[in-house]
Amino acid sequence: MKPTVVVVGGGYGGIGVAKALDEAADVVLVEPKDAFVHNIAALRSVVQPDFLPRMFLPYDHLLKNGTVLRDRATRVDGHTVELASGTRLTPDYLVLASGSSYPFPAKSDQSATVDAVAKYQAAHDNLKRADSVMLLGAGAVGLEFAGEIAAAWPDKDIVLVDVAPDILPGPYDPRLREEITRQLDELGIRRNLGSPLVQPAPTRAGEFGRFTVATSDGTVIEADIWFRCYGIAPQTDYVAGELLAARTHDGYLEVTPELRVAGFDNVYALGDISNIDVNKAGVAGRQAAVVATNIQAQINGSGELAEWSPSRPVIILPLGPRGGSGQLPDGEIASSEAISRIKGQDMMVDRYVQMLNLGG
Ligand SMILES: Cc1cc2nc3c(=O)[nH]c(=O)nc-3n(C[C@H](O)[C@H](O)[C@H](O)COP(=O)(O)OP(=O)(O)OC[C@H]3O[C@@H](n4cnc5c(N)ncnc54)[C@H](O)[C@@H]3O)c2cc1C
Known part of the structure; x- marks a missing residue:
């Protein structure tokens, strides 16, 4: 046995x-959950809901002998x-x-795909109506989401708010932050860093409705929708x-x-x-x-076990399908073209379609 x-x-x-x-x-x-959730594609799916069928991949063909319970x-x-x-x-x-x-939408919190898809579609519909967006958190998720929104709707006003004094915490080369900052400026994505909100926004995350909040440095922010990008x-x-x-x-x-x-x-x-x-x-x-x-x-019973060796700092950070930067395993700062090729274009869907034996 x-x-x-x-x-x-x-x-x-x-x-x-x-x-x-x-x-x-x-x-x-x-x-x-009734399907594998490819959450790497979650933020793309909010701005482009036709991506949703590729974010939820059935487990049906993963195992030949075993069981998915x-x-x-x-x-x-x-x-x-x-x-x-x-x-x-x-x-x-x-x-x-x-x-x-x-927090949604970076990860899905629904166990049935049909409910998850409805929630992403609703977030899309609310976001589409908004002229201005506040994203709380200027780490990888907030930055990637801001880039997706700017690429899909170049006219929306986007502000990233973070208590930290700089974007993208983590052990990354300062050249990466400089390059991302340059691209944020090009996309017109504003930052309000180093000062937290004085009071929480009066609306719920992802809900459409104009509100005004202030940060501890006295900046007043007005927006139509906000999302939590930390936690x-x-x-x-x-x-x-x-x-x-x-x-x-x-x-x-x-x-x-x-x-x-x-x-x-x-x-x-x-x-x-x-x-x-x-x-x-x-x-x-x-x-x-x-x-x-x-x-x-x-x-x-062959004895020797393999050991995990912690990885070097690596990040692939798209800002929309064609923008972004990242830090590669050799320490190099990646060009937008490289990031687009590695992740931005298809959000790595093909890799997981193959993994789940759905490739046909
Ligand atoms: C927006 C976004 C973009 C990202 N992009 C990248 C990227 O480009 N590259 C990268 O390397 N990483 C990326 N990440 C990080 C990556 O998603 C996570 O590191 C990854 O999901 C971790 O995989 P995991 O298998 O440990 O857990 P998860 O993918 O979180 O899967 C855990 C599973 O366990 C299930 N589960 C939970 N509790 C129970 C329970 N009690 N019983 C049974 N099942 C349970 C859950 O339903 C879930 O399906 C991104 C993260 C976000 C949020």
Whole structure:
């Protein structure tokens, strides 16, 4: 009999592990959503809703042997996985890949594709009506969203507000910030940095309705709509019992270089919930390969486990389909043309269409 593997979460990391172990083990992928959400394309989908069918990719062809179970892990102690349906699983190997939440529209919060698509379409309709837009947060998400809006509707007035004194926090080369700033100026995207809002906006995020707010430096901002572009949170609320010892104060899971949860031989964690590297789909995907290799080695009894080596600072930051910049693995600052080719044109959809065996 094949060993059993339960993967909690079918995001960028979870699908990689499940697919890689599909031959060697009996894989059950637990995921509450009815489709893989390619959230890298989320902000494009708000300005261009004809992208939505490519953002939600069915799991139907991901596994040949294993099962995708539409359910949610509610209690995991490192030995038993309890699901919302009441089912209890006790696999030989457990992989935690439940990722992170982020305020809409950067990540979807709906489990049915039909509801998610309706929510993105409504956000599009509201945004389309607005002459002016306020984005709270000038990190990667706020910048990318501002670029998408400016590319789709060049006449809209866009302001980015952040409490930090500069755009794009993170260990990036200052030349990248300079290049992005230059392009923001070219696109007419205003910044109000280093001073927070004095009071919250009176309307709800994503709702159409004119409002006025002030920042602590006395600037008055009027806009028709606003969105929250900060607030990532690891999704580990199901962690219980012995497994709790590995959860950090901010909700991440502490893992060893082999990506095992500290204190457990057969429990792995990867992607946005692990505390070993940055929150990136590319990292989650490469960590999935390490986890699958290690579980395969444990199954074979071949001994040596692979280790994760943290990545160098890399970012691919489009500002619309043709603009943007980024920092490449060799440290170089990428041109708009390169960013457009790598991400801006198709938002990396083809890679995940192939991954989910939907390529035809
Ligand atoms: C707008 C935006 C653009 C981005 N662009 C890029 C980019 O260009 N390149 C890049 O590398 N990264 C990018 N990222 C980051 C990337 O999206 C994340 O790093 C990535 O989603 C992490 O993958 P993951 O598999 O760890 O988790 P996720 O993709 O978050 O997937 C986790 C899955 O687990 C499920 N889940 C949660 N709780 C449970 C539970 N209790 N039981 C079962 N299942 C559960 C969720 O439904 C979800 O499907 C971007 C992020 C945003 C917000």
